[in-house]
Amino acid sequence: MYFPLFINLENKNIVIFGAGKIALRRVNSLINTKANITIIAPDVLEEFYHIKNINIIKDLYNKKYLKDAFIVLAITNDKNINDKIYLDCKEKNIIVNIASDKEKCDFFFPGVIYKDDYTVGICGNGTNHSLVKNTIDKIRNFLNKKE
Numbered sequence: 001m002y003f004p005l006f007i008n009l010e011n012k013n014i015v016i017f018g019a020g021k022i023a024l025r026r027v028n029s030l031i032n033t034k035a036n037i038t039i040i041a042p043d044v045l046e047e048f049y050h051i052k053n054i055n056i057i058k059d060l061y062n063k064k065y066l067k068d069a070f071i072v073l074a075i076t077n078d079k080n081i082n083d084k085i086y087l088d089c090k091e092k093n094i095i096v097n098i099a100s101d102k103e104k105c106d107f108f109f110p111g112v113i114y115k116d117d118y119t120v121g122i123c124g125n126g127t128n129h130s131l132v133k134n135t136i137d138k139i140r141n142f143l144n145k146k147e
Helices: 021-033 046-050 079-091 129-146
Strands: 013-017 036-040 054-057 071-074 095-098 111-114 119-122
Touching (some): 013 021, 046 054, 071 079, 079 095
Parallel strands (some): 013 036
Antiparallel strands (some): 111 119
C-alpha cells in the first residue's frame, strides 16, 4: 500500500536516466517544483532543449551520476540498465522509480491538478493510467465549473 505524500522538491536533485517521451512527461510534471533536474541519456529528444532550468548530460548510465541524488527516475529503453539503476539506488538509499516495472518503484507519479490554494493528486498505483487521466479530467472540469 502506498501513502500519498505531497513533498517540497525545491532545490532537491532529481536525476532522470532516459530522454524519450515518457521522460519528457515526467520533466513537464516536475518543472514547476523548482527541483534541480538532470537528464542523462545518450540520445535526447529535441523538446528537452527548449525547457529552461534543466541540466542535460549526453552520456550512458554511470553510477557516478547518483551522487547527491534525492530521487532517481529510470526511463531508459533497456531493462538491464533500469535494473542496474534500481540496484544502485537501493544500495545508496535513494528513492527510485523504474518506469517499466511497478514492482521497482518507491513511488508513483500521480495525475495532478494545481489550483491557487491547493493541489489534487490521483494515483492508480502503477496500473490503469487511463482511469487516472479520466478521473483527473472529471475533477478538473468540476473544479472549473465551481469558479
